[in-house]
Amino acid sequence: MAAADCQPRAQSVAGGVLVEGETMRHLRITVDQNICVGSTTCINTAQATFALDQSGKSSVVNPQGDLENLVIEAAESCPVGAITVEDAETGEKLFP
Numbered sequence: 838m839a840a841a842d843c844q845p846r847a848q849s850v851a852g853g854v855l856v857e858g859e860t861m862r863h864l865r866i867t868v869d870q871n872i873c874v875g876s877t878t879c880i881n882t883a884q885a886t887f888a889l890d891q892s893g894k895s896s897v898v899n900p901q902g903d904l905e906n907l908v909i910e911a912a913e914s915c916p917v918g919a920i921t922v923e924d925a926e927t928g929e930k931l932f933p
Contacts, residue, residue, distance in 0.1 A: 862905060863925035866897045866912075872919040879920060882911035895919070905931075 866886065868879075873894040879887045880895065885902025887895050895915075903911075912920035912932040922931040 861901075864900060864905060864908060864931070865921075865923040865925040866900055866908060867921045867923075868895050868897060869919045869921075870894050870896075872917050873915075874917055874919075876916050878914040878916060879911035882914050883907045887911060 868887075870892075875889060875893040875895065877889065877895070880889065883903040885899055886897060886908055888898045890896040909922055909932050912922050918933060921933065923929060924931060
C-alpha cells in the first residue's frame with residue numbers, strides 16, 4: 838500500500854474562494870496496489886493528487902494537490918474501491 842499524509846494548509850475553501858486563516862483537514866490517502874487496476878478515474882478527478890506509477894497503477898504523488906472534496910470524489914470514482922481516505926489526526930474514515 839502507498840500512503841501519504843496531507844500537511845496543514847494556511848488556506849481553505851469557502852464557496853470556491855480561498856479564505857486566509859483556516860486550515861485544511863490532514864488526510865491520509867491510501868491506494869491498495871493489490872486492488873488497483875489503473876483505470877485512471879481517480880487521476881481524472883484529482884489530477885494533482887494521483888498519478889500512475891511505473892507499474893501502471895495509481896499512487897499518491899501530492900497529498901496536498903487537490904481539495905478534500907476532490908480527493909473523496911476520486912476515491913468514490915475508483916471502480917474497484919482501492920482508495921481509502923482518512924482524517925490523519927482522528928483516524929475517522931472519510932471514504933469508504
